[in-house]
Amino acid sequence: MTPDERATIDRGCIGITAANLHGGGNPLDSAVKTYATFELAHKYMVDHNKLLDEAAKQPGSTVGPARYVVFAQLFWSNQSDNCDDRLHPDDKAFRPDRKTGEIDMSSYKYRAQSRIKKDAVAGADIRTSYVNFDYGFWDEASNSFWHANHMQYKDAARAAADPMKVLQSTRDKFVKGYIDFDRIVFGVALAQNYNPGLAAIAHAGPH
Amino acid sequence: MPHLVLVVLGIVLGTSTCRGSPPMPSTPNASMIASNDDARAAVGKVVRIRGTVQREKLGDTINVGDLSVRCEDFRFPDNVVSHTATAEGTLAIVRDEPATVSAGGEISQGTEGGGSSFVLRHCVVR
Numbered sequence: 001m002t003p004d005e006r007a008t009i010d011r012g013c014i015g016i017t018a019a020n021l022h023g024g025g026n027p028l029d030s031a032v033k034t035y036a037t038f039e040l041a042h043k044y045m046v047d048h049n050k051l052l053d054e055a056a057k058q059p060g061s062t063v064g065p066a067r068y069v070v071f072a073q074l075f076w077s078n079q080s081d082n083c084d085d086r087l088h089p090d091d092k093a094f095r096p097d098r099k100t101g102e103i104d105m106s107s108y109k110y111r112a113q114s115r116i117k118k119d120a121v122a123g124a125d126i127r128t129s130y131v132n133f134d135y136g137f138w139d140e141a142s143n144s145f146w147h148a149n150h151m152q153y154k155d156a157a158r159a160a161a162d163p164m165k166v167l168q169s170t171r172d173k174f175v176k177g178y179i180d181f182d183r184i185v186f187g188v189a190l191a192q193n194y195n196p197g198l199a200a201i202a203h204a205g206p207h
Numbered sequence: 208m209p210h211l212v213l214v215v216l217g218i219v220l221g222t223s224t225c226r227g228s229p230p231m232p233s234t235p236n237a238s239m240i241a242s243n244d245d246a247r248a249a250v251g252k253v254v255r256i257r258g259t260v261q262r263e264k265l266g267d268t269i270n271v272g273d274l275s276v277r278c279e280d281f282r283f284p285d286n287v288v289s290h291t292a293t294a295e296g297t298l299a300i301v302r303d304e305p306a307t308v309s310a311g312g313e314i315s316q317g318t319e320g321g322g323s324s325f326v327l328r329h330c331v332v333r
Contacts, residue, residue, distance in 0.1 A: 008313075010315075011307075011313065011314070011315035011316060012315055012316030012317070013316050014314065014315065014316055015315070015316075018313070024311075024313060025311075025313060026312065026313060026314060083319075083320075110306075110314050111319070112306075112318060112319050114319075117273075117275060117322070117324075118243050118273050118274070118275075119322045119323055120243070120246070120247070120300045120322075120323040120324050120325045121300060121323045122323075123243055123244070123247065126320070126322045127320055128303060128318060128319065128320035128321065128322045129318045129319040129320055130263065130264065130318065131263075131264040131265060131316060131317065131318055132306050132314070132316065132317060132318070132319065133316065134264055134316070135316075148316065149265070149266075149280075150264070150265055150316055150317070151304070151306075151307075151315045151316045151317055153304050154304065154307075155302070155304070158301060158302070158304070161279075161299075161301075161328070162279050162280065162301070162326075165280075176285075178262050178263055178264040179261055179262055179263055180263060180264045181264075
């Protein structure tokens with residue numbers, strides 16, 4: 001793993017998806033589709049990978065190894081610039097198109113649900129937030145989502161006490177989510193950095 | 208290389224699945240905490256807390272009044288979430304690390320605003 005790859009992974013769940021897509025960046029930026037359901041996203045992936053596979057077999061084909069993958073993002077619906085607004089969900093935001101099932105994520109700002117809580121040190125109420133999002137990278141080979149407990153903390157002592165861990169969850173488990181989030185979107189992107197066939201071999205273990 | 212990302216991650220960072228643990232006998236010297244004042248006075252000690260379990264991304268929390276204590280590296284069974292439970296562990300205060308954004312706009316997972324929280328290390332259900 002290169003230092004850049006490690007830095008990407010250290011971003012937490014989003015880093016795992018970003019690493020598998022392009023080795024960096026923010027996954028939503030490279031999503032060709034963003035759907036309200038896993039089924040729609042998965043169908044798009046399967047259908048378009050089939051087209052790519054068939055095109056790759058043609059003489060003189062220039063189709064490369066990149067194939068479509070699915071990732072999921074749990075997030076907070078209210079993306080207001082006002083943190084007080086973000087204490088509450090926005091029932092109208094990021095709803096799917098009734099005909100296509102697609103969700104327009106162009107106005108999404110990576111903002112978290114606000115919260116007011118007692119600071120453990122000061123004992124006074126502070127304005128802070130829940131976690132901004134949770135990304136899951138769909139692994140077709142194992143039918144599960146790869147995500148993380150949190151980013152790798154910069155503080156060495158904190159990181160040692162509570163390190164970033166990679167989690168593998170069933171689809172049902174991942175979709176259940178946490179109190180931090182009230183929405184989920186399933187993205188489809190062309191992955192330059194992931195080969196499900198090789199991943200399947202890796203999952204089977206060395207022989 | 209791509210497939211190696213997941214494999215190496217599992218080895219280097221420690222692949223795990225969410226899990227719970229069965230109830231265990233109480234530690235005799237664990238003190239019960241029920242408020243923020245109780246908690247601040249018990250940092251570094253083995254404590255017990257009884258409250259409502261909330262499933263949060265950073266870890267399940269036990270909440271009583273305005274006291275919220277997060278169990279590190281532990282998840283309660285699904286059927287306990289939103290119900291009352293008792294947990295025990297060593298109480299600590301941690302700084303809530305905010306999300307970061309690189310010069311290129313790459314954002315990390317995290318919170319906004321920072322602050323500090325109570326956590327239970329070696330958290331177990333009682």
